[in-house]
Amino acid sequence: MDDVTTTQVAFPMPRTCPLDPPSGYAELAADSPITRVTLPTGKSAWLIMGHTYLREILMDPRVSVNRIDPGYPHLVSLTPEALAMMSKVNDSLVGLDPPQHTVHRRMLMNEFTVNRFRALRPRIEEIVNGCIDAMLAGDRPVDLVAALSLPVPSLVISELLGVRAEDHELFQQCTLTAFNRKALLEDRIGAGVNLLMYCDKLVTEKEEQPDDDMLGRLVVKYREAGLYDHSHLVGLAMLLLMAGHETTANMISLGTLALLEHPDQLALLKTDPSVTPKAVEELLRYLSIVDISGGSRVALEDIEIGGVTIRRGEGLIALLSGANRDPSLFDQPDVMNLERGARQHVAFGYGIHQCIGQNLARLELEVVFGTLFRRIPELRLAVPAQELPLKDDASIYGVLEMPVTW
Ligand code: HEM
Numbered sequence: 279m280d281d282v283t284t285t286q287v288a289f290p291m292p293r294t295c296p297l298d299p300p301s302g303y304a305e306l307a308a309d310s311p312i313t314r315v316t317l318p319t320g321k322s323a324w325l326i327m328g329h330t331y332l333r334e335i336l337m338d339p340r341v342s343v344n345r346i347d348p349g350y351p352h353l354v355s356l357t358p359e360a361l362a363m364m365s366k367v368n369d370s371l372v373g374l375d376p377p378q379h380t381v382h383r384r385m386l387m388n389e390f391t392v393n394r395f396r397a398l399r400p401r402i403e404e405i406v407n408g409c410i411d412a413m414l415a416g417d418r419p420v421d422l423v424a425a426l427s428l429p430v431p432s433l434v435i436s437e438l439l440g441v442r443a444e445d446h447e448l449f450q451q452c453t454l455t456a457f458n459r460k461a462l463l464e465d466r467i468g469a470g471v472n473l474l475m476y477c478d479k480l481v482t483e484k485e486e487q488p489d490d491d492m493l494g495r496l497v498v499k500y501r502e503a504g505l506y507d508h509s510h511l512v513g514l515a516m517l518l519l520m521a522g523h524e525t526t527a528n529m530i531s532l533g534t535l536a537l538l539e540h541p542d543q544l545a546l547l548k549t550d551p552s553v554t555p556k557a558v559e560e561l562l563r564y565l566s567i568v569d570i571s572g573g574s575r576v577a578l579e580d581i582e583i584g585g586v587t588i589r590r591g592e593g594l595i596a597l598l599s600g601a602n603r604d605p606s607l608f609d610q611p612d613v614m615n616l617e618r619g620a621r622q623h624v625a626f627g628y629g630i631h632q633c634i635g636q637n638l639a640r641l642e643l644e645v646v647f648g649t650l651f652r653r654i655p656e657l658r659l660a661v662p663a664q665e666l667p668l669k670d671d672a673s674i675y676g677v678l679e680m681p682v683t684w
Pocket residue numbers: 343371372373383435517518519521522523525526529567568571572573574624625626627628630631632633634635636638639
């Protein structure tokens with residue numbers, strides 16, 4: 279089949295509103311659901327819009343997630359340090375295709391069940407309350423990103439991985455710097471290297487004494503399956519840390535922003551806390567923070583889809599916000615409606631790589647939004663929303679700083 283799309287547009291497109299995807303996406307989708315785009319690296323890739331094609335391509339066994347493949351549609355040219363870090367996590371789940379992916383995903387499934395996380399809820403509540411206590415005790419305005427959004431996922435993941443109490447401070451410091459987009463690049467890289475060294479040490483400790491925590495149990499499970507590999511477990515620990523941190527942190531900040539910017543919806547949440555689980559789904563859909571990287575793939579064979587042929591070796595991006603704002607699936611998709619019940623959204627991706635941590639993320643977000651507005655009902659932005667510095671480099675969308683007061 280011949281390629282029917284001849285347009286070649288620069289991608290990603292700029293945002294005009296902090297809470298919406300770039301307005302150019304809707305025009306592109308109306309023109310053609312599959313378009314050739316030029317990435318900031320100068321390479322070309324296919325952009326896939328709409329729910330139907332997104333599902334089709336992300337379920338296709340002829341696409342790969344291998345981030346080291348030269349055709350993978352990275353949005354930035356990788357520095358040697360970034361490439362080294364990526365190679366480490368690429369070998370653990372997120373960069374694996376079947377059959378290896380299937381084997382390793384199966385090893386993890388039991389660790390990510392709703393029941394497992396239900397038991398963690400009181401501890402998450404304690405963590406969130408601790409952060410809010412500190413906010414209330416300090417001066418105003420407070421940067422919500424530093425006070426709540428970054429520490430919550432970092433403290434939760436250290437609990438989950440089984441970081442020892444005496445190492446909490448070191449671990450917390452390293453994660454906060456490594457994931458703080460405002461920190462100097464060399465400091466962030468340094469903190470990332472320290473985290474990698476720390477994960478190595480932690481895995482060694484769990485090898486000697488496998489405690490009843492996620493890493494300890496995984497050491498036992500991998501050994502029993504005859505698949506044990508120290509380096510793989512270190513990569514996995516890093517992956518869980520990286521995949522769960524910036525995502526959840528950005529959802530906390532942007533979700534709070536979206537609620538503050540929609541007072542009628544926030545009032546609904548305040549008067550009826552039972553809306554919170556539905557509200558979390560709608561915020562995930564509406565904000566689609568892992569818009570691009572969550573659907574980036576490379577074609578392993580020629581693939582015909584939507585009237586075009588994606589050639590073997592070409593990169594493609596199934597846009598998550600494109601599907602999450604598809605009017606054929608969501609009525610008035612640009613409206614944030616906390617009562618929508620948007621369970622069909624693809625904010626956690628689609629297909630075999632769909633987010634394994636989604637139950638944990640949902641729980642953290644439910645606890646945060648439920649607690650924050652109950653304990654600080656007068657919470658408001660301390661600067662106009664348009665002045666908030668956005669993190670719009672198209673990997674994980676977020677806000678760098680968010681001064682709030684009450
Ligand atoms: C709101 C928070 C989160 C969002 C929006 C999110 C989003 C995503 C998306 C879109 C994917 C699919 C990537 C792809 O198909 O290429 C993914 C995969 C993944 N996520 Fe999340 N995530 C979140 C939180 C978490 C948490 C808390 C963890 C773990 C602690 C986690 C661990 C992972 C892992 C390990 C994968 C790879 C799964 C695989 O390749 O089989 N995520 N996430």
